[in-house]
Amino acid sequence: MTDPVTAWHRLAGSAVLLDGFHALKHAVRFGAEVPVAVTADRAATLALADELAPDVRDALAALLTEVPHETYTSFVPRAHPTAVAALAVRPSRESNLAKLAHTPRKAPVVVLDNPRNLGNAGAVIRLAAGFGATGVVTTGTVDPWHPTVVRGGAGLHFATAVERLTVQELPSGPVFALDPEGDDIRGTGLPDDAVLAFGSERTGLSPELRLRADHLLSLPMRPQVSSYNLATSVAMTLYHWSTGSGAAL
Numbered sequence: 001m002t003d004p005v006t007a008w009h010r011l012a013g014s015a016v017l018l019d020g021f022h023a024l025k026h027a028v029r030f031g032a033e034v035p036v037a038v039t040a041d042r043a044a045t046l047a048l049a050d051e052l053a054p055d056v057r058d059a060l061a062a063l064l065t066e067v068p069h070e071t072y073t074s075f076v077p078r079a080h081p082t083a084v085a086a087l088a089v090r091p092s093r094e095s096n097l098a099k100l101a102h103t104p105r106k107a108p109v110v111v112l113d114n115p116r117n118l119g120n121a122g123a124v125i126r127l128a129a130g131f132g133a134t135g136v137v138t139t140g141t142v143d144p145w146h147p148t149v150v151r152g153g154a155g156l157h158f159a160t161a162v163e164r165l166t167v168q169e170l171p172s173g174p175v176f177a178l179d180p181e182g183d184d185i186r187g188t189g190l191p192d193d194a195v196l197a198f199g200s201e202r203t204g205l206s207p208e209l210r211l212r213a214d215h216l217l218s219l220p221m222r223p224q225v226s227s228y229n230l231a232t233s234v235a236m237t238l239y240h241w242s243t244g245s246g247a248a249l
């Protein structure tokens with residue numbers, strides 16, 4: 001068996017860093033391939049698994065190798081309170097594209113049109129995982145697998161299909177674009193094959209996305225407020241989809 005230090009250095013450049021116990025737990029639950037996982041305190045980590053994640057306790061026990069605390073801290077930008085870190089294989093673009101293209105779709109795809117804030121993108125991936133969305137697509141320059149986005153996603157990138165595409169490459173399905181100027185979302189039911197698009201934090205929806213949109217919807221908001229935060233807008237919209245409320249289109 002390769003020692004964890006050699007494996008870490010060999011893989012760190014190309015793999016996805018799972019920073020902390022919860023990120024590793026989520027990634028394992030959702031089928032991530034994890035070639036190396038370390039802890040500075042194996043007994044404490046397995047006690048945490050017994051308490052919080054008995055479903056993956058044995059899988060974690062098989063993956064985790066104890067290393068000295070200094071070795072662990074040399075692997076991560078900032079030590080995590082759980083002193084756990086792992087590297088996972090990023091799913092191939094082909095497999096994500098196949099999931100995004102699969103029909104009939106049972107849950108919407110979320111599109112972030114040129115997001116600028118990496119923490120927001122991570123929070124949206126966590127939301128999409130929680131609601132069982134088919135995927136999260138970003139347009140623009142941000143890589144949705146950037147380490148800061150992965151940190152915000154708490155290991156849940158493996159629970160939904162996360163890819164960057166152009167507006168022209170968006171998956172099929174009716175596009176519902178969210179914008180404060182749209183029709184009140186409460187009057188509209190969102191179908192399971194919806195493509196739910198949200199604008200950039202700075203500039204809102206791009207002209208390309210507006211052209212592609214079939215419906216423009218707004219979230220209820222007092223007139224004096226200009227807009228909501230991007231991730232909270234996604235949360236309200238996915239919640240609206242999950243309730244099945246609003247008139248069916």
Ligand SMILES: C[S@@+](CC[C@H](N)C(=O)[O-])C[C@H]1O[C@@H](n2cnc3c(N)ncnc32)[C@H](O)[C@@H]1O
Nearest residue numbers: 178179180198199202204205218219227228233
């Ligand atoms: C921070 S807002 C963008 C604000 C930007 N200055 C603008 O001009 O739209 C980010 C995104 O969240 C969504 N959003 C925020 N508030 C909304 C609302 N009241 N109704 C619908 N969408 C909203 C939209 O998709 C928006 O593009």
